[in-house]
Amino acid sequence: MVLAIAAVELPRGHVIDAVAVDGAPGQSYALYLPASYSPDRRWPILYCLDPLARGGIPVKRFAVAAEKDGFIVAGSNNCRNGAIAPEREAIRWMLTDTHARLEIDDARVYAAGMSGGARVALGWAQNGVIAGVVACAAGFGNEVPREIPFRLFATAGVDDFNYDELFQNSLDLARRGIAHRFVEFDGGHDWLPESLALEALDFFLGKVPPAAAQPSTRQKNVANRFGRLMARVQSDNDTDRRKLLDDMRGKAAKPEDSDQRRIARRVVMSTFIGAVEQGRQAMDGKNYARAANYFGMALMARPEAGEIWYEMAVASAGAGNKRGAMDALEHAVANGFGDRARMENEPLLQGVGKESRYRAALEKLK
Numbered sequence: 001m002v003l004a005i006a007a008v009e010l011p012r013g014h015v016i017d018a019v020a021v022d023g024a025p026g027q028s029y030a031l032y033l034p035a036s037y038s039p040d041r042r043w044p045i046l047y048c049l050d051p052l053a054r055g056g057i058p059v060k061r062f063a064v065a066a067e068k069d070g071f072i073v074a075g076s077n078n079c080r081n082g083a084i085a086p087e088r089e090a091i092r093w094m095l096t097d098t099h100a101r102l103e104i105d106d107a108r109v110y111a112a113g114m115s116g117g118a119r120v121a122l123g124w125a126q127n128g129v130i131a132g133v134v135a136c137a138a139g140f141g142n143e144v145p146r147e148i149p150f151r152l153f154a155t156a157g158v159d160d161f162n163y164d165e166l167f168q169n170s171l172d173l174a175r176r177g178i179a180h181r182f183v184e185f186d187g188g189h190d191w192l193p194e195s196l197a198l199e200a201l202d203f204f205l206g207k208v209p210p211a212a213a214q215p216s217t218r219q220k221n222v223a224n225r226f227g228r229l230m231a232r233v234q235s236d237n238d239t240d241r242r243k244l245l246d247d248m249r250g251k252a253a254k255p256e257d258s259d260q261r262r263i264a265r266r267v268v269m270s271t272f273i274g275a276v277e278q279g280r281q282a283m284d285g286k287n288y289a290r291a292a293n294y295f296g297m298a299l300m301a302r303p304e305a306g307e308i309w310y311e312m313a314v315a316s317a318g319a320g321n322k323r324g325a326m327d328a329l330e331h332a333v334a335n336g337f338g339d340r341a342r343m344e345n346e347p348l349l350q351g352v353g354k355e356s357r358y359r360a361a362l363e364k365l366k
Contacts, residue, residue, distance in 0.1 A: 010101065012037050015063055017056050018077055021097040029094045030055035030075040032063045033102075037072070044108035046134075046201070047094060048075035049087075049117030050191075058112060061191050065198035069205060071110075074098050081116035081277070091124070107131065110204055114138070114191045115162070125150045132204040137189050138162050139169040148173075152180040153200040157187030159262050161270035164223040167213045174212035182213045186257075189269050222259050229267050238296075245271060245300045272301040276308060279315065288318030288348075306335035310343075318348040325349070326357040333361050340365035 010016070013035035021027035030048075037043065046066070048058035055075030062073045078090035098104060112134035113121030122140060125133045125148070132151035137160050154170060156163040163184070170182035181203050185193055192200065202208045232244055251264035279294030292315040298308050309332035316324035329343075329352075343349065343362060352358050 013067070015056060015059050019097070019101075021093045022100065024093045024097075026078070027090065027093045027097075028055075028077045029097070030059040030077060031098075032059050032066055032073040034067050034070055034072070036070065037102075039103045042103045042105035043070065043072050044110065044131075044204075045072040045074060045098065045102070045104050046110045046112055047091070047098075047121075048073065049079050049091070049111065049113040049120050050075060051081040051114060051116040053077050053080035053090075058114065058191050061194050062112070062197045062201070064194060065201045068198060069201045071201060072098070072102060072104070079117065079120070087120055091120075110134070112136070112200075115189060134192070134200045135166070136192050137166075139166045141165065144169055144172040146176065148178060148180075151204055152178075153183070153203050154180060155183045155185060155192045155196060155200070157190060158184050158257075159188040159265035159269075161189060161226070161266040161273075163266070164219070164226070167216075167219055167223075170213035171215065179210040181208065181211050183211070188265055189273065218259070222263055225259075226263050226266050229263065230270060233267065233271050238300075241297070242300050249301070268301045272298050272305070275301070276311075279308075279311065283311070283315060283318075286318070288315045289321075291315040292319055292321070292324065304335050306332050306337035309335055310337045310339075314346055314348045317352055322352050322355065325352050326355060326361075329361050330357065333364050338365055 010033055012033045016031045018028040019031050050057055055077040059073045059075040066073045076090045076094050079087050108131055110132045111121040111124055111130050114136040115138045118135040118138040121133050122135055128149045130150050135154045137156055154166050156166045173180050185196055199208055248264040248267045251260055252268050254261045275294045275298035279291045282291035295308055295312040295315055309328050313325045313328035316328055
């Protein structure tokens with residue numbers, strides 16, 4: 001549901017998937033207004049930044065907590081991992097539009113981000129206008145600031161390949177005497193669960209105390225083993241890399257939690273996400289053969305990823321590898337890719353459009 005709202009009053013008490021930004025075609029954000037929202041006073045707001053511009057996901061995660069604590073929540077449908085200029089533009093339009101429509105307390109503006117969105121939120125908050133940040137699945141990296149002018153709620157899933165980064169960030173902040181809260185949850189590279197959303201908002205309101213990560217030999221050993229395995233993923237030849245990732249996928253699928261399973265899940269997802277991002281960067285640079293190689297690595301980690309099989313097909317076609325393109329396209333369809341219009345309108349696939357295998361794959365999408 002996309003709402004282009006002028007004089008119409010914004011609905012309260014449920015998530016709006018997309019509010020169209022006035023004066024900026026193509027820009028929108030998901031929104032939650034508490035049922036008690038009234039323009040007769042100013043309200044705190046949480047701005048959410050998802051790495052794939054899926055604004056509705058974090059807004060839905062925070063909706064119950066926002067209702068209890070009286071927060072507005074907005075999530076950009078345009079801010080995504082990539083060039084900084086479009087990210088800033090999306091944030092600017094979301095800020096402009098929400099301030100035009102709603103009564104917002106500028107002393108209580110908060111930000112939440114996941115993965116690359118967390119890094120953007122943390123950078124944004126350094127200017128002192130953000131009162132607090134929920135940093136999910138990514139932190140400051142290796143450059144932890146000496147001071148932070150905002151409240152920080154840092155959280156990561158125990159299977160997240162960025163878990164160790166956030167854990168170390170928390171230790172570094174604690175050594176400097178910087179109050180913050182670090183919380184882990186069962187899960188991988190994802191937004192915090194709904195059950196932690198209220199804790200995050202309560203921390204901003206001073207209802208929950210700070211709590212740093214505690215030094216752990218177990219965590220250090222897991223981090224070291226993960227690092228060694230990722231070094232092998234990067235340095236091995238394709239045959240050995242495939243064997244390693246097959247082994248990691250098997251261990252990642254184990255039903256019981258263990259250090260071994262946590263490490264395996266981190267290796268699989270880190271390899272997948274890193275290779276996909278590098279492949280898409282290569283596509284942007286029209287280096288199609290290089291992109292196909294990266295997508296191939298990603299598919300060693302997650303061979304069920306139909307979308308990436310499709311991107312592999314496009315890259316292979318762009319590189320002039322018709323057979324590789326057809327193989328990948330058939331795998332894409334077999335693994336759930338179903339966007340017929342996208343396939344028909346892809347310029348790089350025009351060169352294989354007369355192939356019988358292409359027509360057969362297209363037929364399956366009817």
